[in-house]
Amino acid sequence: MVANYTRQLEEGVLSFLLVFMTLLVFIEVVLRFGFNTGIHWAQEVTLHASAWFVLFGASYGVKVGAHIGVDAVIRLLTPKVKRIVSIVAVLLCLAYCALILMGAWVYLAKVYKIGLFMEDTPTPAVFLWLIPEDLQWDLFKIDPEEPLLPMWFAHGPLLIGFILLGYRFLEVFKKLATGEWHSMHMADEAKEALEEAGIDAEIISDEEDENRMKEGAK
Template identity: 55%
Template sequence: MFSKSSSFFEESFISLLLVSMTLLVFTEVVARFLFNVGFLWLEEVTLTLGAWFVLFGASYGVKVGAHIGVDAFVQALPEKARKLTAVTAVILCLCYCSLFLYGSWVYLAKMYSIGITMEDIYLPQIFIELFDEDTLWDIFRIDAEEPLMPLWISQSILFIGFILLFYRFFQLLLQVLSGKASGFKFADEAEESMHLIQEDEQADIHSEKNATSDNAQSNDDQTEEKR
């Protein structure tokens, strides 16, 4: 139940990010070329959403096997060697995520301590009115007189995204060690292409059968009319 709810949330969130980026870019293009009007904040929002989309989607890609990989050499190895290779690869991925987790934490901590803000995105006034000036600065690093979005909030996906990636790789490591998985799941373009071809062939055969059946029925009807 939790797995289904988690997958639904992830898919919905990724779809929302993609749709939002598409609408923002479309709005910017229409406004700029048809009405000669530009919105400075649109580009910054789109870039931020793009970063969230990529890093959030990367962890989901590990979960569903959407990443493309070449495993011809690994598949040629004996079973024990394949398992050892898979465990080694996952551990290296965990080390990679750990390095980026540390780096992103240090980076966000500096952004927070300095109080750097985004250039064109302002926070809504209704949010500013919820807190006094000291609280806004001490907790969120927001200047009440010029309430620009703090950079540490928009770029927190660096830390969140690699936490999710670390979690997915750790899940995969447990599955490999327990024998529930043999290694990484990859998107096999050749296999998908063959599957699509088979579906097209089955659809053609089904269409031919329907056409033959319709022709036979039409001939029967004509024979009945002649009688």
């Protein structure tokens, strides 16, 4: 139940960001070319919303196996060797996530300490209404006189996104280590094309694995 709720939450956030970006760009184009005006913060918000979409979508892509992998060499290996190579690849991915997380933490800490703001994007009025004025600067780094959105908030998904990505890679590592998976699950365009043609790609893949195991035994 929790997993289903989490999946729906992830898909809801991604759907919202995609719809929000699309509508914002559409409105901005209509205003600019139809009425010779525009929303001065639209470009900045769209840029950051697209970054949020990519950061959150990366972890979701690992979860559902939507990332495209170059596995021409991996397919030639036996299932045992394939699993070992996949484990090494996941460990490298985890190391990369750890490096980015350390850098993101240092960056966001400095941005928060200095108190940098976005250039055009205002802080949503609901935040200003909910946060007491004496805490706006001390806790959230919001300037009451010029309440632009704090940069640490706008860039915060850099940290959150890679935490989620690292968690997804840990899930993949667990499945590989326990033998539940023999390789990382990636998007397979060739497999999808075979399935569209009515050919069971799983049977072909299983037969190839059995042949490689026999050859390895010899």
